[in-house]
Amino acid sequence: MIRKRGSVMDVPAGTGSRGGWPELRVQDWSGTRDTLHLWTQIVGKIRMAHAPMLNHWWHVTLYVSPRGLTTSTIPYSNGAFDMEFDFHEHVLRIRTSNGSGASIRLGPKPVAEFHAETLDALDRLGIATVIRAVPNEVDPAIPFAEDYLHASYDEEAVRLYSAQLIQADRLINVFRSFFRGKVSPVQFFWGGMDLACARFSGRPAPRHPGGIPNCADWVMAEGYSHEVSSCGFWPGGGDEGAFYSYAYPEPEGFAGSTVEPSDAAYGPNLGLYLLPYEAVRRAADPDRHVLRFLQSTYIAAAEGGRWDREALETDPDRLRHPPDQDRGDLFLPGPVRPA
Template identity: 65%
Template sequence: MEQWPSLRVADWAETRETLHMWTQIVGKVRLAHAPLVNHWWQVALYVTPRGLTTSAVPSETGVFDAEFDFCEHVLRIRSSTGDERRVGLEPKPVALFYEETMAGLDALGLHTSIQPVPNEIEEAVPFAEDTLHASYDPAAAHLWWRQLVAAHRVLSRFRAEFTGKVSPVHFFWGAMDLAVTRFSGRPAPRHPGGAPNCPDRVMVEGYSHELSSCGFWPGGAGEGLFYAYAYPEPAGFQDHPVQPGEAAYHPELGEFVLPYDAVRTAEDPDGTLLRFLRTSYEAAAENGGWDRRALEDQPTQRAYTARTPA
């Protein structure tokens, strides 16, 4: 299979909007059970060899997980009791997916109460009332997951080059993006909030410390985009030379962006994306006065040295 598949945003817009709501429901289930971790890291989903998972979530009697399988097109909810329930991924309204998911949890003894309204979107229709979003194209969902797999591979390599505080490579269902975030170690000014249908305290916690974040968002025009931003944005950030040539600072978004198709069609897609991730991070670290000597690392060299006989 192609490592970097092509999927135009316009060709799967309706499926994308439906999946956005479905992932919010499952993400909120994790939020309801998992203890708070800094920057809300406990709510995210993770890329798997078949889709997206909550990973193990604590419950009163053990653990459970929920995984979107974009190969078999099913949501699996598994309990440490050995029991499992499935919800089919097929054309169906968000309201029905919500009903089936909550019923599956109840059947496993995982009674869950969530805030049943989506976050970070302008028109937040309660899940139980959403009959508008009902599309599911299995081929498109599979291609999107393969985009996530490709991005995850490179983001993971980039993450490994940092010894300071750094997030996992994780999927945030609020904005529907796959992200990894590095931190300078210094506190940041209080975030003003303002995300649609999202309490300001969410953004205040998420941006409590100075950071440089990057990731993949399957939205906008074309085939989606890679992004990179800093909070707070230091003077000189926008003018920093970021590679490759297709990358540019987007004033309205307040971040550097690189079209997905510029990576996909490059002679060396992985290397092209790494240049973007590294140079956009440098824009934050250099202009923000980060202690790069203390925060950065080359783990492959360190591992090689550790294996070399004395």
């Protein structure tokens, strides 16, 4: 298991196989990445328009699915709908609780066209939707209806990116399971196009200063209202993307902490630790490589911030033991992670 105390990493060994970790250089799909980023913003804003508010903007995010990215269930009137990017068949699917649905083909098309097709499909399904149709956290922020600049779509690159997300989501969920305190889902934030998971100390944080391009400061203040150690995967920060980890507020000495593996480094301009995806892909045991990074950077944040680790951490295997009179029907056979 991952040790709860100290800095020595004792993490589960993975399969030892590099299978499932595709090579995808950022420079080879930057046009497609930027177009897809804006498409996910449109779909994320649709979810935000209908979902009830949750702390830290958890109601606006997307989630990794076996096929790509999904909104999960979105309430509407007395029913519901969902939207899913299927990166295998390259369509955006919309499904409703009354059995109706629509699909939009994903291909080389401008953001303006995708925006119009998506809102038209919702109208045909009777889902009246109004969004603030300007992207966030990018500069320049071209209104969606006027964006004919971003129009790239490489099917193979998107399929490989989906495979990267599957791996990142799988391992971050393993890491998430060791925390009993307040912890976010593993979720895709479309503002920065990053897959993220946040652990909280339980204490409030100083107001975030903001300063993110085309994103109001009060948005960041809500997102970082409480002390957090956050990690995730981002299709940037390395030749093939990167795993990242940071803390807010950043505790004294965090940037100079000893973290693992040796491929990881602190980027002072970004204010976070990065582990290049390519280093993970080439590692003898990619799973172990990632989990060592996530755990060691979390320890740096938690120890530096004097978190109550004993109260906040847990053993996800605590119910996977032979049943006794206290556990009984709670016996859950099988491994909790790759063995």
